[in-house]
Amino acid sequence: MNTQATAKQPKIQQKAKWTIHEVVICVIVGLFAFMCVYPLWYIFVNSFSTPAAVNRGVFLIPIDFTTEAYGEMMKIAGIGSSIWIAFARTITGTCLTLACSSFAAYLLANKDLPTKKLLYRFFIITMYVNAGFIPYYLTISNIGLKNNFLVYILPTAVQAYFLILIKTYIEGIPAELTEAAEIDGAGILRTFWQIILPLSKPIIATIAVFAAVNQWNAWSDDMFFMQGRKSASLHCLQYLLYQKLQQNAVNTQAGAAAGAGVKVSNSTLRMAMSFVTVVPILCVYPYMQRFFTKGIMLGAVKG
Secondary structure, three states: OOOOOOOOOOOOOOOOOOOHHHHHHHHHHHHHHHHHHHHHHHHHHHHOOOHHHHHHOOOOOOOOOOOHHHHHHHOOOOHHHHHHHHHHHHHHHHHHHHHHHHHHHHHHOOOOOOOHHHHHHHHHHOOOOOOOHHHHHHHHHHOOOOOOHHHHOOOOOOOHHHHHHHHHHHHOOOHHHHHHHHHOOOOHHHHHHHHHHHHOHHHHHHHHHHHHHHHHHOOHHHHHHOOOOOOHHHOOHHHHHHHHHHHHHHHHHHHHHHOOOOOOOHHHHHHHHHHHHHHHHHHHHHHHHOOOOOOOOOOOOOO
């Protein structure tokens, strides 16, 4: 067969033309992005500005650049140990919440579980019925969790809201997978660890972000259950910053009444504390975001 050489057609370079519709969409998306980023940037520039500049108004760049607010924050007694406790409770508390909540959800998603509906309703009721703080405080004290690191992580090991989300997701996993594992001799723990957890990465990652944010921002349990000198080394970062903020508010008012120049005002210190506490959580989202995908079950079961 005779082969005929085909002439190469020159590539036509088309200039990108922006329509009015596309320009409007880009402007709207840009405004939404600006609205999301600017609050954090506002906190950042104000934390590096002097109190006088903050009173005048700082919006885009730091004015009269200073690090006095961060220096004042680092002078807090026990700041080093509080940072360690904050990270320890966030990591261990998140892992414990994921392990207990996901396993409880897996058990409740099992169709062969006796009194399944009763147990599930028992967990749901806890979202609407609360005995109050005094019974909760007495319970924590009687079981020996007061002035104990475990008070940070044990009460949040199983949460009804997380249990509902994980249970709903597990129920969407084809039953053929777990049945095949049971036929191969896998028990409950092995099926949960090797089948359910790998297929539940999206919902597990979502719950991990929620649990980590809750643990990192928590401070009320520290204030109520960590009392006395023995528990001074167990205070979290959030609670120490709260105490320092209250103390600095009094000092600022006293300095203003005396006519003395205040290097660190309550506003600048609050901005510095807010920025420091927000940054670690912001580092978690990009890592977890890659798990927020759909269609992970596509092709898991062949027809």
